[in-house]
Amino acid sequence: MKDKSIKSLKFIGMGFLEPLIRALSGEERKKNFGTFVKGTLFPIASIFLFITVWHFAAHALYNKEASVKIEKARAEQGEEAALEVQNCIRSGEVSCQPNTLPSPAQVWMAYQTLWKDHLDISQKKRDFNQQVAQANSKRADQGLAPIKYTGRPSFLDQIGTSLKTVAAGVILALFVAVPVGIIIGLSEVLRNSFNWLIQIFKPVSPVVWLLLVFMIVKTVVTDPNLDKSFIISFISVGLCAMWATLINTSLGVSTVDKDFINVSKVLNLSIGQNIFKIILPASFPLIFTGLRITVSVAWMVLIAIELLAQSPGLGSFVWEEFQNGANDSNAKIIVAMFIIGIIGFMLDRIMLTVQNLMTFSKA
């Protein structure tokens, strides 16, 4: 039971909990607790240290911004106005707060606001759906599309949209890069001929890909019912992120161990059998390493692409908040920053697990 849970924890990349479990089950208590403190508590302590530094830095920036504001009022409108501004800032009045790096506490409050906002919006959505349920069933009978809630999306909805875009982009990358990688990898001539193109396109910035995709999609997709911004953003994400998989797949396919090729030759395997039974499994480790890179690149470029493509999601959330300029906008941006980081981390862990699943241990 203990070993099993340790094994599965390690598999999903939570191996740092191993010493704690061992210590709690009474196995070499002292040593395991020591390892746990070093391996887990120290990293947690470093997070607290980071938050402390952030708190004081934010405090210093706040004071600087406030004094600049006061000095400005004094220079432009005289002593009285300066005092007024000072009192206003001290009283915590929303309208005159200095606009700077928010403190950890403000960010935590902004997070709670966003969460409450999400609860409100989902309540509204539920009420709306209840109200239109009858009308919708009638419309369904008549063959009409149901009435949908078209209100503002909550923060969680934005995350969902972003994940959907990334998933679509990664799937696109998977379906383009893996087959192309295999075909290129199998033939040295093709590999050589495409190598330059790949090397040239690989470092192109996501923004340029977005513009290129925009040029093409604008002409190709004319149906107004289709969500053009979503199409543009997921294709751009896929295009930016697929190179790692493409290169890794072709590398994996072209460097299959000679022994395996000899086995395939001696067994007289057909071309299809050779590809699916020997070459693909032999290159799985590299293909999945590539896919892991693809997922992290996709998540990274997504924010910039959503921001530019006006496609709903975390990217446009960040941009809207920045444009919005409300007193807690900065804090909300930082909430988004942490959410983006944590989701990226989790995606990477998931891909690592998949990668471990698909990798054979070589003798």
Added chain:
Amino acid sequence: MALLELKNVSKSFGSGSTKVNVLSNINLAVEEGEFVAIVGFSGSGKTTLINLVNGLHFPDQGEVLLHGLPITGPGPDRGVIFQNYSLLPWLSVYNNIKLAVDEVFPKLSKMEKDLHIKKYISMVNLSHAKDKMPSALSGGMRQRVSVARALAMDPEILLMDEPLSALDALTRGTLQEEIVTIWSQNRKTAILITNDVDEGILMADRIIPLTPGPNATLGPEFKVDFERPRIVTEINKNSTYKRLRNDILEFLIEVGSTRRQFSDQKYLLPNLQPTYPGRRAFWKKNVNT
């Protein structure tokens, strides 16, 4: 007509000044049911020779004939046991063998295939490790799987390319016996490539030395007439065995010593004076005078 014939076979790699004539003028005839061992130094072209037979390489000159017809490529009629096992690490023992069985006997039903595979797994004493991955097996066990895979193809000729040279002496001894026992059950034609004269004497009917390369060729054959089954401890005391062993070794050593390295290049050595530790030659001149 012999089952397998090599006539005046030559093989070289590379071209121009880097051309290496690995094998030249190889003549060999293997009868059906025979166990032939080819003994040679490492680097003499033994693996090239076996690759010519299994169809991974083709001769530059001469021909390799199977049933009187030239070999056009690899085929399941020649089962190969590779030196480095060459098991597929993502397949279990059972599935490694299944891959070969599926390819050679596509018409068998699922049940028959299963029985066939299990028969060969138990033949090499691996029934307990049937579902293990190759990475979980020891070297000897891996080579057993490789043997089972080659045998499960039911080949006409079994080609063994130094199958035991990566194993320790004890495992080697047991596997030698096991392979011979399995071979004697249906007496398929077998060619064993080895660098161990004792191994050849213990297993084969005929031993043919391969002279050291480049331009390696086959030497005179030595018949091994011991009764089977041969038991190591008893054979060791046998005086004919000792003589045979000495003859083969003498031949190999003799041809080995004739191999000389020639070079047209003259190496000019710089005229250096030795310096002794603790003395700094670069600022104190005439240290050695």
